[in-house]
Amino acid sequence: MTTVTLKKWGNSPSIRIPVSVMQAASLSVDDQLELSVEEGRLILIPVKAKEYSLDALLSKITAANLHEKIDFGPAVGKELL
Numbered sequence: 001m002t003t004v005t006l007k008k009w010g011n012s013p014s015i016r017i018p019v020s021v022m023q024a025a026s027l028s029v030d031d032q033l034e035l036s037v038e039e040g041r042l043i044l045i046p047v048k049a050k051e052y053s054l055d056a057l058l059s060k061i062t063a064a065n066l067h068e069k070i071d072f073g074p075a076v077g078k079e080l081l
Contacts, residue, residue, distance in 0.1 A: 004015045022028070025046070032047040 002018055002021055004017070006013050006015055008014070017027070027033075027046060034045040034047050036043045036045075
């Protein structure tokens with residue numbers, strides 16, 4: 001167990017998470033965490049972004065949700081490969 005101290009950062013209280021704890025929890029700087037309180041304890045749970053595959057996304061296209069081709073005008077950049 002690691003002990004940290006609640007400090008002031010700007011107008012908000014904050015704690016610093018030691019690198020060893022971040023590594024053990026597979027966290028990186030700028031990761032989002034869900035914060036909750038249970039029985040007086042602070043609980044941090046990593047929020048993992050959903051991963052989608054192209055096949056999974058394409059499988060959701062149906063005749064009911066497929067729109068017609070939309071004309072946006074001629075290509076103006078590197079749209080054409």
